[in-house]
Amino acid sequence: xxxxxxxxxxxxxxxHPPAWGAVFSMALCVVVLIASExxxxxxxxxxxxxxxxxxxxxxxxxxxxxxxxVLTSLLNTPLTGHLDxxxxxxxxxxxxxxxxxxxxxxxxxxLFMTGRALLGIAIGGFWSMSTATVMKLVPKQSVAKGLALIxxxxxxxxxxxxxxxxxxxxxxxxxxxxxxxxxxxxxxxAWQWLSLPAMRSQPNNRARNPFRLLRNPQVAxxxxxILLLFMGQFAVFTYLRPFLEEITGVSVNSLSLMLLALGASxxxxxxxxxxxxxxxxxxxxxxxxxLMAVLAVALTGLGHSPQSVAIVLAVWGLIATxxxxxxxxxxxxxxxxxxxxxx
Numbered sequence: 001x002x003x004x005x006x007x008x009x010x011x012x013x014x015x016h017p018p019a020w021g022a023v024f025s026m027a028l029c030v031v032v033l034i035a036s037e038x039x040x041x042x043x044x045x046x047x048x049x050x051x052x053x054x055x056x057x058x059x060x061x062x063x064x065x066x067x068x069x070v071l072t073s074l075l076n077t078p079l080t081g082h083l084d085x086x087x088x089x090x091x092x093x094x095x096x097x098x099x100x101x102x103x104x105x106x107x108x109x110x111l112f113m114t115g116r117a118l119l120g121i122a123i124g125g126f127w128s129m130s131t132a133t134v135m136k137l138v139p140k141q142s143v144a145k146g147l148a149l150i151x152x153x154x155x156x157x158x159x160x161x162x163x164x165x166x167x168x169x170x171x172x173x174x175x176x177x178x179x180x181x182x183x184x185x186x187x188x189x190a191w192q193w194l195s196l197p198a199m200r201s202q203p204n205n206r207a208r209n210p211f212r213l214l215r216n217p218q219v220a221x222x223x224x225x226i227l228l229l230f231m232g233q234f235a236v237f238t239y240l241r242p243f244l245e246e247i248t249g250v251s252v253n254s255l256s257l258m259l260l261a262l263g264a265s266x267x268x269x270x271x272x273x274x275x276x277x278x279x280x281x282x283x284x285x286x287x288x289x290x291l292m293a294v295l296a297v298a299l300t301g302l303g304h305s306p307q308s309v310a311i312v313l314a315v316w317g318l319i320a321t322x323x324x325x326x327x328x329x330x331x332x333x334x335x336x337x338x339x340x341x342x343x
Contacts, residue, residue: 266321
């Protein structure tokens with residue numbers, strides 16, 4: 001779920017010519033962030049074997065980055081809200097680069113997890129500022145286009161990261177696959193350094209405490225539902241490779257194709273869900289997790305059939321990937337004046 005920087009005021013929305021170069025540099029950084037986040041999903045088995053840890057322990061790489069992402073998104077504005085946004089963004093981009101180096105060179109599980117923790121900080125911090133930053137970079141009438149570019153980078157990375165990691169991992173190893181992220185991270189950092197303007201912040205003290213929103217029972221229940229939804233989603237997604245290799249018995253090439261189909265169906269689902277949300281938001285909020293639960297149970301019963309598993313995963317991507325869009329709309333309707341703090 002995307003978090004938003006709450007230091008932005010309506011008066012801060014830019015009226016000068018759009019800085020599209022800066023927006024594209026941020027989109028590239030998002031691609032690298034999300035690709036780095038999901039890469040272990042398709043490389044779990046070789047990572048565990050090389051580092052001498054169990055697949056369950058290797059899977060915690062996803063949990064650790066997620067934990068630090070959430071923590072950073074909550075603390076970012078209270079701690080850095082008074083600072084110019086450019087050096088803060090560059091700091092998170094630099095952490096992304098450092099994380100890639102540590103993960104690639106990790107000689108044991110502890111170093112690997114340290115790199116993943118730094119990645120989580122980068123993800124949480126960067127995402128929490130992305131929307132407000134775009135609103136400062138482009139005129140009001142171009143904000144939707146700017147956000148579409150940022151989220152397009154997210155969708156692209158989510159689609160190709162896992163299958164590409166699996167494919168490349170069989171030829172250059174899991175370290176080689178992660179190494180490919182480093183030059184892209186360096187390019188994103190340099191591009192942002194050159195293209196991002198100075199963005200002085202005007203802190204909004206009221207918006208600095210996101211926990212105050214939990215006093216609203218509707219928000220508290222909704223946030224709990226979001227937490228459970230994504231816990232379930234990542235519990236399944238994280239261990240897909242061991243499941244497909246050991247239970248379904250697919251080859252690495254077939255694994256890559258299944259993950260690609262999952263990602264492609266997710267893109268289609270993100271496109272289609274807009275029409276469904278206009279007809280029934282709450283039906284989608286209830287129906288998506290119910291269908292995901294049914295599909296998770298179906299995987300346990302159909303796991304030995306590659307054809308059945310491929311179909312289930314494609315439907316999973318179609319339903320699960322657009323879930324954040326539905327909850328984002330719920331957030332905007334439930335907290336129209338506090339959507340950034342609630343994010």
